[in-house]
Amino acid sequence: MSTILDIAKLAGVAKSTVSRYLNGGSVGEATKKKIEQAIKETGYSPNPFAQSLKAKKTNIIGTIVPRLDSYASSQTLIGIDEQLKKMNYQMLISNTSQNLEREIESIYSFANQKMAGIILLATEITDQHIEAFESVKVPVLLIGQEHEDFHSLIHDDFHAGYAMGRYVLEKGYRKIAYLGVTERDISVGVKRKQGFKKAIQEVADCDVRFYETLFNIPAAQASAKEIIDEFQPAIFVCATDNIALGVLKASYSEGITIPQNLAVTGFGGYDVTGIIHPGITTAKFFYKEAGESAARHIVELVNERNVEKLTVSKFEIIERESVDNLFKRPL
Amino acid sequence: MSTILDIAKLAGVAKSTVSRYLNGGSVGEATKKKIEQAIKETGYSPNPFAQSLKAKKTNIIGTIVPRLDSYASSQTLIGIDEQLKKMNYQMLISNTSQNLEREIESIYSFANQKMAGIILLATEITDQHIEAFESVKVPVLLIGQEHEDFHSLIHDDFHAGYAMGRYVLEKGYRKIAYLGVTERDISVGVKRKQGFKKAIQEVADCDVRFYETLFNIPAAQASAKEIIDEFQPAIFVCATDNIALGVLKASYSEGITIPQNLAVTGFGGYDVTGIIHPGITTAKFFYKEAGESAARHIVELVNERNVEKLTVSKFEIIERESVDNLFKRPL
DNA sequence: CTGAAAGCGCTTACAG
DNA sequence: CTGAAAGCGCTTACAG
Secondary structure, three states: OOOOHHHHHHHHOOOHHHHHHHHHOOOHHHHHHHHHHHHHHHOOOOOHHHHHHHOOOOOOOEEEOOOOOOOOHHHHHHHHHHHHHHHHEEEEEEEEEOOOOHHHHHHHHHHOOOOOEEEEEEEOHHHHHHHHHHHOOOOOOEOOOOOOOOOOEEEEEHHHHHHHHHHHOOOOOEEEEEEEEEOOOHHHHHHHHHHHHHHHHHOOEEEEEEOOOOOOOHHHHHHHHHHHHHHHOOOEEEEEEHHHHHHHHHHHOOOOOOOOOOOOEEEEEOOHHOOOOOOOEEEEEOHHHHHHHHHHHHHHHHHHOOOOOEEEEEEEEEEOOOOOOOOOHHH | OHHHHHHHHHHHOOOOOHHHOOOOOOOOHHHHHHHHHHHHOOOOOOOHHHHHHHHHOEEEEEEEEEEOOOHHHHHHHHHHHHHHHHHHEHHHHHEOOOEEEEEHHHHHHHHHOOOOOOEEOOOOOHHHOOOOOOHHHHEEEEEEEOOOOOEEEOOOOHHHHHHHHHHHHHHHOOEEEEOOOOOOOOOOHHHHHHHHHHHHHHHOOOOOEEEOOOOHHHHHHHHHHHHHHHHOOOOOEEOOOHHHHHHHHHHHHHHOOOOOOOOEEEEOOOOOHHOOOOOOOEEEOOHHHHHHHHHHHHHHOOOOOOOOOOEEEOOEOOOOOOOOOOOOOOO
């Protein structure tokens, strides 16, 4: 591996000149040629550690993600990565395996590694997060959760919830089980439900019950079974696609046909909801696009430019076979 | 951010002593105490760039992955990451979006970034790969494909293919469409098929046809439709779970019931094969475990210890509803 | 336009 | 056990 000194010698100039050439400073035509030649001969490429050591900063965006094996995470990461590459930044992933403590550690570790910025695919913002972000003073962007103290990019959970509520009501459903998650997750646990509630309140004679389950399929399946026994809803409105998949499994094993005997909807727009049969009606979010904007925003922040504090990414209701048309009527 | 010099001053010692303390060299009890105290006060943690600059090497394993949004990739990465963390190494992911050229670039870029080692989740090994690996002289480990020149960790594609063949034959199927992929992918395109062929050859009166399709679901779906029309197989043996999902979709849209009118099997053991209904019978591979061994192996290689050139990870046939029991008979 | 020098934060022989 | 010095490969004022 050759160094800047090798190039300088080969080209017969000082290394400061080579450095200037590399960094777009003013260099004479003749010297430029010689340097270019030397670089080509050796295949030289600067040592990034020496660069970072001087700069006290990298062009790497540290990205903290709760899990690698979810559609939302993957798509978001792909979006971030692609956009960052275009802007000559790199993405470094820290997978925390849904462990909030590891998120905190990652924040400090990223700061120590002189990341230019940090993106957090957030699920829950604790006091420790806030403390960490404030103490490291590295630009930060939250994805998926909103917080007044930090720049955030969220999906439009409230309006998605509202739209889903309207949709279900318009299809004629009135006996509804809303299968949600913990309210510690503001976006998924609170906002979606609030939007949905608003839709419900605009219509008379609804029989709606609210339940809470976990994010994984087996837990959702178990919850669904109980709810079917005790409440016999006409439809499950689930706070995530995975929960909807759990309901589907429960209905298979109970011998209930979807959508004739039970309907179900999700949120997310995960690939699998369109692959399976019946397909699941869902509120699709645009994870990859969100990742791309996030990348653009964090780079703006790194360069100390202005970015709106809160960005809301859009959604779209995708109709599939998991919801029947009971009676179409105006609300 | 404090530096080693700050600590040295605070503790009243030379920075070489602090460095020695940090790196486990011999330091007197009293000095040790003072240094520890100073570190605690300041929250000091060494600048990794300065360390890497000196060491000319990092403790980072560069991992090249063709895509982020596949079950196999995610699980493998999770395995690598977790194991690497335990051994005090870091994983850096380079996503190439299924672009072989980018793989080559990543190899050089990782070498330039002084990665301690490189893991490639391989699909196809070209001459350029070989050239790159040889020229960078960084320890390399291949996952998923085998190559005589490099250390590799593969799944037992051949025997999985054989076992799947036996399984299908034992279930009584004889009119079989094998839906494979390009032979440029040795593991998926060649080995699985070879194993399957061996099983077929051991049994008389088989009517087997071999087809080739792409890795994605829509392509597989289209291929399946054609094959159903022209051959009407009793079963599709698909080279991947995704292809099996394509067959499933084709059969839905053709109004063919699975498994009564058509059976289907996959390879991979993707989560989704167990979530959907009917579940898909598949040869499950152990991606996460494979990732863990890969991590162990690359670290061994980094430390110039001996590692067997080829490691074969196991598999398991998972029976689900997508295959019927035509007639159980000994072969 | 070009070069000599200092310095980024660490580690590693080498003396003592 | 401990410290002074050199050096890893780069960049950045500062002169010229």
